[in-house]
Amino acid sequence: DVKVTQSSRYLVKRTGEKVFLECVQDMDHENMFWYRQDPGLGLRLIYFSYDVKMKEKGDIPEGYSVSREKKERFSLILESASTNQTSMYLCASSFELAANEQYFGPGTRLTVT
């Protein structure tokens, strides 16, 4: 059974702080993804990674960076958190890059004050 875990369910940070969101998957998947979910806007892709140390920008990469040092772990970094980054962040992983099921983590509700 695929398991995708995220480091925190809820997180409150102050404007300007550097924020790290971590995601771990246990299925040896090559591909990992970070989305943000906002009401009425659906799931929007921030970054994805198709291999260790490889990354690609998604639709809304501005203000974010990512790190993938190990196959099972994919980190999302907010270099200087802003209030408009208050959102639900979902991590996912998959065996194939696009035409395959994505397994989602439980999400991290980030509030930036």
Next chain:
Amino acid sequence: GENVEQHPSTLSVQEGDSAVIKCTYSDSASNYFPWYKQELGKRPQLIIDIRSNVGEKKDQRIAVTLNKTAKHFSLHITETQPEDSAVYFCAAETGTALIFGKGTTLSVSS
């Protein structure tokens, strides 16, 4: 790039009725179209998907149809039950990623 439009944004039905959610996409090269269900407070989970070499796929009470010429696909839920209440997302693949629709909130009242 790929754009996915999903309608309606909200849908309310009585238990036992059918529900239909429709999506259109823009990239004719897309070949994979999944549907995800997200219950309140939970993670999205794949419920059914379809590839471009078939026009319809069924799994018990849910079915998906695909019209590649018109570039639209639909989710059909028959005999709806209260546990079908959730947000449903359609998506289309771009070759490197999935582009999701904005979601449909389905409410099934008993």
